[in-house]
Amino acid sequence: MSSSSSRPSRKPLLYAAGVALAAVTLGVVSWQATAPDGRPADGSGAAGASATAPSAPASDPVAGLKALARRDAGDKLAVGRPDAPVVLIEYSDFKCGYCGKFARDTEPGLVEKYVADGTLRIEWRNFPIFGAESEAAAKAAWAAGRQDRFTAFHEAAYAEGSKEKGFAEARLLELAREAGVPDLERFAKDLAGAEAAAALAKDREEGYRIGVTSTPSFLVNGRPLAGAQPTAAFTDAITRAKAEAEAAAGARK
Template sequence: MPTSASPTRKIAAIGAVLALVVAVIAIGVAVGKAVENGRDTAASPTAPGAASVAPQEDAGQQKLYDDLAARTSRRTAGDPLAVGKPDAPVVLVEYADYQCSFCGKFTRETQPALVKKFVDAGTLRIEFRNFPVFGADSERAARASWAAGRQGKFWQLHDELYAETRKGDALAEDKLVELARTAGVPDLAKFRDDLGGPAAAAALKKDQDEGYQLGVQSTPSFLVNGRPIAGAQETQVFEQAIEQAAAQAGKSGKHGGAGAGK
């Protein structure tokens, strides 16, 4: 009698679980889809039936989330698009678009509370991914945020962009330069060059490719140590997910991950 499943059956089982998680992400994040053709098109993230934190999973599903976290959590020291210790036990990865009103809601209402409660305590690291889904204006804003990061001002420009919902011409290059000035970007000529340069395009493509490979289709979309959260949920939903992930990390003895401290 064989002592383990055949390789074919193992591959089939892994494929089925991966398909399940991709479906969870693709369906769940749909409640956070926002700002298309000049108006919000998404259901409220707090609407009845909206997905939030998944219930406790079995060991196989937990391993899958651990694997997803290892794939998506970059943990690069000095990453200008991240805040928090590289070896923090929990990493929240956000895929967002600068024309997305629910992304702005998360930035204004939830992220500051998470930074104060978890990032400052060394429990959480937040890593931002530029995932523009609303066309050229969103892509330009994404490149601008990356360019600001080259001068250590990513989060300052990020917060300016999300201070209100900006669409279309509000994200023209000249407007972005003025926002960069307000955000304290010191060298605006370099900012313009970086915004339009090949390195910005490559960085944007890297983030987009990562999201598409996971099945992300709309924004905002989040992974908390590999576990998906749908849309800009209430702050307590994120707090619960972070606390669960921290407890799981402590139980498994995992603090930090691949790439920590780079």
């Protein structure tokens, strides 16, 4: 999406006060690197009875957001050690041009430098905000992940010129083949299944709950970072977060 995107969609923060305070205090609601003209037509992302807030106290909003890191060894939408000192959470949309720029220009270097040495874990959250094709691509990425091909699908879908081809059903199958998904019949079934819809809803609800209204948006150990910024912004944030984590670990000894 170009930088000429119109004003962002706003989602009511009808959740626990601690999360609302975290969003306001840290400026999460102002994440506007790129934003949609309106909310998803189906109303996805609205507050629901099942939504829950992080358990951290409202007086410590960074800790509340940091607690969103799942650190699940079985998470198919993550790379890096579950016990890495720094977790970068990325809320992104496959139709978002800035998300693609980050995926091509910045993310590979972070993986090579920080994931490889155990410093960083990256957890992706599907946050589709540009309509039905965004949602379909998010579900397809999840389905590819079921066969351990999420990273390859992610790379293919964010390749230069990919989003201009759209994400209709035939295109998603083409991307799955390109990503090396071994069982395309299972991929198609998973893509259309209830589990994919539930996983998408979980990620999107989390984003809306903390005030995310645009993509790409990031949390680095609970500290927001907006947009496809220069690599230096991410390396600085990771270095700081690692130092804080090491200091906290030392204090506990």
